[in-house]
Amino acid sequence: MQYEISFKTDFRCNPYKGKFIVIEGVDGSGKTTQALNLVNRLKGLGHKVVYTKEPTDESTGQFIRENVLSGKVKIPNIAIQYLIAADRAVHHEKIENYLKEGYTVVSDRYFWSAVAYGLGDKGSDFDKNGQLLLASLSILSMYHRFIIPDLTFYLQVLVDTAIQRIQHKKARIEIYEKREKLDKIARGYEWLVKEFPKEFVVIDGERGVEEVGEEIVSRLSA
Amino acid sequence: MKYRIEFDIDLLRNPYKGLYIAFEGIDGSGKSTQLARLEEYLKNKGKEVVVTSEPRKKGSNVGILIHQVLKSKIKIPSASLQHLYTADRIINHKEIVEPALKSGKIVLSHRCLWSNVPYGLLDRGITNFNSVDTKLINITQGLMSMYHQFIIPDITFYLKVSVETAMKRISNLRKEKEIYEKKEKLAQIKSAYEWQIKQFPNEFTVIDGEKSEEKIAKEIQGYINKKLKI
Numbered sequence: 340m341q342y343e344i345s346f347k348t349d350f351r352c353n354p355y356k357g358k359f360i361v362i363e364g365v366d367g368s369g370k371t372t373q374a375l376n377l378v379n380r381l382k383g384l385g386h387k388v389v390y391t392k393e394p395t396d397e398s399t400g401q402f403i404r405e406n407v408l409s410g411k412v413k414i415p416n417i418a419i420q421y422l423i424a425a426d427r428a429v430h431h432e433k434i435e436n437y438l439k440e441g442y443t444v445v446s447d448r449y450f451w452s453a454v455a456y457g458l459g460d461k462g463s464d465f466d467k468n469g470q471l472l473l474a475s476l477s478i479l480s481m482y483h484r485f486i487i488p489d490l491t492f493y494l495q496v497l498v499d500t501a502i503q504r505i506q507h508k509k510a511r512i513e514i515y516e517k518r519e520k521l522d523k524i525a526r527g528y529e530w531l532v533k534e535f536p537k538e539f540v541v542i543d544g545e546r547g548v549e550e551v552g553e554e555i556v557s558r559l560s561a
Numbered sequence: 562m563k564y565r566i567e568f569d570i571d572l573l574r575n576p577y578k579g580l581y582i583a584f585e586g587i588d589g590s591g592k593s594t595q596l597a598r599l600e601e602y603l604k605n606k607g608k609e610v611v612v613t614s615e616p617r618k619k620g621s622n623v624g625i626l627i628h629q630v631l632k633s634k635i636k637i638p639s640a641s642l643q644h645l646y647t648a649d650r651i652i653n654h655k656e657i658v659e660p661a662l663k664s665g666k667i668v669l670s671h672r673c674l675w676s677n678v679p680y681g682l683l684d685r686g687i688t689n690f691n692s693v694d695t696k697l698i699n700i701t702q703g704l705m706s707m708y709h710q711f712i713i714p715d716i717t718f719y720l721k722v723s724v725e726t727a728m729k730r731i732s733n734l735r736k737e738k739e740i741y742e743k744k745e746k747l748a749q750i751k752s753a754y755e756w757q758i759k760q761f762p763n764e765f766t767v768i769d770g771e772k773s774e775e776k777i778a779k780e781i782q783g784y785i786n787k788k789l790k791i
Contacts, residue, residue: 345567398635418651425644432638
């Protein structure tokens with residue numbers, strides 16, 4: 340027996356007075372540095388600002404760090420996506436509370452990451468898999484009533500640059516596996532940016548920390 | 562951004578030679594007792610049986626995390642808990658259910674993905690079963706999904722009991738109550754189960770769980786014998 344499923348869905352705009360800013364990009368693109376910089380800049384200007392990230396520091400995020408990212412336990416990719424979704428639901432509740440209170444929220448990753456990383460897992464047919472993931476995600480977003488960010492900065496860097504930066508931070512790293520994966524994730528992001536040009540501001544992340552930071556601030560006030 | 566989402570989908574049947582049997586029902590309906598009875602019965606017949614539960618009680622860190630939430634040791638939003646269930650179910654299917662079915666064993670599962678809707682609706686505080694939320698729960702949690710789907714059991718026994726009976730059994734059984742084990746919650750879950758059975762009448766074998774343990778066990782054995790042709 341076949342079951343027919345149909346409904347309408349759309350993303351939810353931020354209804355609160357607090358602004359919701361997201362910084363996305365591959366590992367090593369400079370997200371954390373820029374997010375923290377931005378938070379400090381905005382604080383200096385007298386704004387109420389918070390920094391958040393995914394995975395979170397809550398029990399679900401800790402679980403992901405300890406069990407998944409550490410590579411300690413082998414978990415199927417789809418299960419990982421669901422663990423991340425579980426953590427994102429926790430994250431979203433936190434973000435929404437801050438926005439309600441009028442805070443500007445700067446988030447180091449958000450649900451765009453799920454598409455880019457999901458594509459990284461699924462392989463090369465981006466149009467087919469991308470639509471599939473987006474449909475799944477928009478279903479998820481409807482399920483959660485996720486708020487779409489007011490502005491998402493995508494820090495665009497070469498995979499080589501990203502690897503160089505990661506190497507500085509972490510002593511031992513499996514570069515070959517990492518390079519291939521990063522490359523796929525980067526292409527996942529590029530696909531997303533093309534699909535949703537209005538949602539993303541692309542920033543050239545190859546430049547120095549200061550320069551990138553300046554551009555983010557100037558784009559924000561524009 | 563507006564999307565219209567539309568697709569037709571079949572339930573994913575067990576393609577393997579093993580038999581997949583699940584027990585569903587509210588807490589206190591007798592699932593664990595009857596599962597143990599059937600396990601013993603089948604083992605005595607020389608069958609290879611694998612027992613599992615959703616959420617997993619051991620061997621899965623996600624399962625352990627879920628049980629902490631159920632015991633109110635950790636507080637997370639309900640949607641988050643639903644995703645943890647799904648993650649745990651994916652691991653359970655990959656590590657236990659599918660390998661056992663592939664090698665021709667009989668899987669007995671304490672709960673399965675049919676728990677999605679009753680508990681998902683409760684967690685979201687939804688009492689209108691015909692709302693789009695019911696579909697969404699089924700899609701996001703993998704009963705019907707373009708992204709991934711779970712194999713549904715060959716036989717799902719639904720142990721139907723009154724809330725009063727269930728409450729009586731729970732208070733005799735457990736010192737530490739879990740978050741779902743309250744009277745009004747049980748009543749809500751029960752009506753969601755029964756709504757779901759009406760939607761998927763061919764997927765459930767409804768058993769009158771008010772009868773004695775012995776009578777229920779015999780009835781279940783009867784269904785299994787017919788299925789296994791023994």
